[in-house]
Amino acid sequence: MSENNSNNDKQPKKSLNFYWIYAVIGAVLIGMMMFQKTGGGKSIDYTKFIEMARDTMVSQVVVHDLSQAEVWLNEKGIKAHQDDIPEDGIMKGLGGKSAHYIVGLGDPTTLEQVKQLSDERGFSIEYRRTNEFGQTLITWIIFIGILIAVWLVLMRRLGSGPAGGGQIFNIGKSRAQLFEKGKGTDVNFNHVAGLEGAKEELKEIVDFLKNPKKYTLLGAKIPKGALLVGPPGTGKTLLAKAVAGEAQVPFFSLSGSDFVEMFVGVGASRVRDLFKQAKEKSPAIVFIDEIDAIGRARGKNASFSSNDERENTLNQLLTEMDGFGTNSGVIIIAATNRADILDKALMRAGRFDRQIYVDMPDLKERKQILEVHLKPIKIDQSVDIAFLAKQTPGFSGADIANICNEAALIAARRNKELVQMQDFLDAVDRVVGGLEKKNKIISAREKKTIAFHEAGHAMVSWLLEHASPLVKVTIVPRGQSLGAAWYLPEERQITTTDQIFDEMCAAMGGRAAEEIMFGKISTGALSDLEKVTKQAYAMVSVYGLNKRIGNRSYYDSRGESTFTKPYSEETARIIDEEVSKIIEKAYTRAKHILETNKDKLKALASKLLEKEVIFKDDLVEIIGKRPFPDPEEEESITKVAEEVLDLEPTGEEASTEPSVSAEQDTPETPDEEPKDGDQQTS
Secondary structure: HHHHHHHHHHHOOOOOHHHHHHHHHHHHHHHHHHHHOOOOEEEOOOHHHHHHOOOEEEEEEEOOOOOEEEEEHHHHHHHHHHOOOOOOOOOHHHOOOOOOEEEEEOOOOHHHHHHHHHHHHEEEEEOOOOOOOHHHHHHHHHHHHHHHHHHHHHHHHOOOOOOOOOOOOHHHOOEEEEOOOOOOOOOOOOHOOOHHHHHHHHHHHHHHHHHHHHHHOOOOOOOOEEEEEEOOOOOOOHHHHHHHHOOOOOEEEHHHHHHHHOOOOOHHHHHHHHHHHHHOOEEEEEEOOOOOHOOEEOOOOOOOOOOOHHHHHHHHHHHHHHHOOOOEEEEEEEEEEOOEEOHHHHHHOOOOOOOEOOOOOOHHHHHHHHHHOOOOOEOOOOOOOOHHHHHOOOOOHHHHHHHHHHHHHHHHOOOOEEEHHHHHHHHHHHHHHHEEEEEHHHHHHHHHHHHHHHHHHHHHHOOOOOOHHHHHOOOOOOOEEEEEEEOOOOOOOOOOHHHHHHHHHHHHHHHHHHHHOOOOOOHHHHEEEEEEHHHHHHHHHHHEEEOOOOOOOOOOOOOOOOOOOOOOHHHHHHHHHHHHHHHHHHHHHHHHHHHHHHHHHHHHHHHHHHHHHEEEHHHHHHOOOOOOOOHHHHHHHHHHHHHHOOOOOOOOOOOHHHHHHHHHHHHHHHHOOOOOHHHHOO
C-alpha cells in the first residue's frame, strides 16, 4: 500500500486547462447575443393582431426596427386569451413582464395602419432600434478565433518533429534524438559480430569518455571524431547503436538530411543548436548518419546557386568541429558509404581523427554474423553454419540477416517445426537469383539451348584451375534469368592475371557451348558479356595487367574526371583493341575446352534436362574429379603445418636473441616472392 501511495504522490497533478476558460467566455458572449434578440411572446399573424386592436384588447405596442412589434394586452385581452398567453418569457418587457405576442410587420403601409389604430383605440405605440453591437462583436470574435485555430494547426504541422515542439519558432532547433539517463538502445558490442578492428577503435572512444584520467595523465587528448566508411549493409549504423548502448554519456543521433531544409539558414542554425546542446551535456557523443547529405565537396556546383544552403550548413559544421569555439568533450561519429565525395576539410585530422573502414565480412566474420542472427531462430541439427558462411561470399551483414529471415519464412510456409539446411539453401537462391518461376512458359527448343548454355559454364569452370568450383546448376527460371550456375568462390584479397582470365573463360563457356552444339548463338549471354567486358577493361585500364598499355592505371578514385578521359584518343583505341583481344582469346579457349570434351558436354546437358538441377556430385560422375588441388584440402594442410610449427621445441636456444631476429625476418619472406597458393588463401 505504501508503494502505491508513494506512486500516487509522485504522479504530477493535472493543471487547469485554459481551453475550458475560453469555452466559458464564448458561451457567455453567445448568451448575451441571444438575450439581445426580441421575443418572449407567442408569434401571431397580422390579421389576428388587427382584430384584437379593434376589440380594444391591446395595451401597448413596441415596434423594433420598423419590422417587428411586441404586443401587450390589457385586462380585457388577458381574460379573453388567458389560455393562449405564455406565463414566462425569455425577454423582459414593460413592467417587468414579457410581451404577450409578437407580430411581424411586412411593409410601411402596415405600420401606418397600426399608428391609426393606436390613435383610434387608445393604446400606446413606441419605436425602438435593436442594439446589434453584441451580435457584431461575437461574430468578429468567432471569425478571429477560427483564423487563430487554423494558424495554430498549420504551424503545428509545419513545425512538428522531435525538437520542433509543434512551433514554427523551433524550426531552427536541432532534431537529434537524445539517449541519456539509462534511456538507450538495446544494442551493445556483443550484438555486433566481426568488425573487430572497428569495435576496438570505438571501444577506446567509449572508454575515454568513461575513464578520461587514464589517458589524460599520459598527455593524450580525446579524439574529436570518427568516420565510419564502408559499403551499404556492413554495420555502420549498428556500430553507432552499440556505442549508444555501451556509453554512459548523452548520445545524440540524427541523419545528415535532418539539417537540410527549404528555408535559408536553417541548416546552420540546427548545427549550432546541436553543438550547444551537446556542449551543455558534455562529455557527449553526436552520431550523424549519411553525412554525405551535407558533407559533399564545396565548389562543385557553384554555377547552380550563389548561396548554397548545403554549403552554409557544412561551413557551420566545420567551424563547430574545429574552430575558435571548439566544443571540448564532444565526440562526433559519422557514417557514410560515399567517402570519395566528402569535402577535404571535413576529412582532415582535427575533425575526423579516425577513419574506420567497415568492409564486407570475410569467411570468419560471416560465420559470426550467422551465429548472431540464428540465435532467435529454431534451427535443425542439419544446419551447417560453416558451409553457409562459405556459400555467401560478398554478402553484407544485412544480406545475411535477410537470408536467415527468408529461411524461417520458407520453413513456416512448408509447415515445418524447425528450419532445416535446405531452407537456408533455398533462401540463398531466393536472395541471389530471385523468385523461382516454375510456371514460366519455355519451349522445348529454348529449354535445350538453356541446358547446353549452363552445362558449358559448368564444364569450363570445372576444368580450369583458377575458376571457382561449382556447387549446382539449374535451368529453372529465377527472377529475370532463365538458368543459373552457383559457384563457391575463393576467399582472396588479391587476384592474378591467370585467375581473372580463367573466370572470363568460364563466363564465355555458355555462348561457346551454344555455337558448338547448334552452330548459332543467342541473346542469353547478355549478363556474361557484361561481366567479361568489365573484367577486360579493368585488366587493361585499371589494374595495369596488359603488356601493351603497361603499368598504368586510369582509375579515378574521387570521380573528378567524369566528363573527360585521362588518356588520348590513340590510347583509347589501343585499350579497345586489347580488350577485344582478351575477350576473343577467352572465348577461343572456352570453345577449345568444350570441343575436346563434347561427349561429356552432351551427357551433362542431358542430365540437366532430365533433373533440371544438378550438383557437384553429378559433375564428378560425368566429367571426373577436378585435376587440381581442392582449396579445402590446401587449407587443412596449411593448418596442420601451422600446428607442427607451433609444436617445435622451445629450449634455451629458442629463448635467446636469435629468436628475436627470426621473428623479424619471417614477415619478409612471403613479400619477396608470394606463391599462388598464398595469394588464393590470403
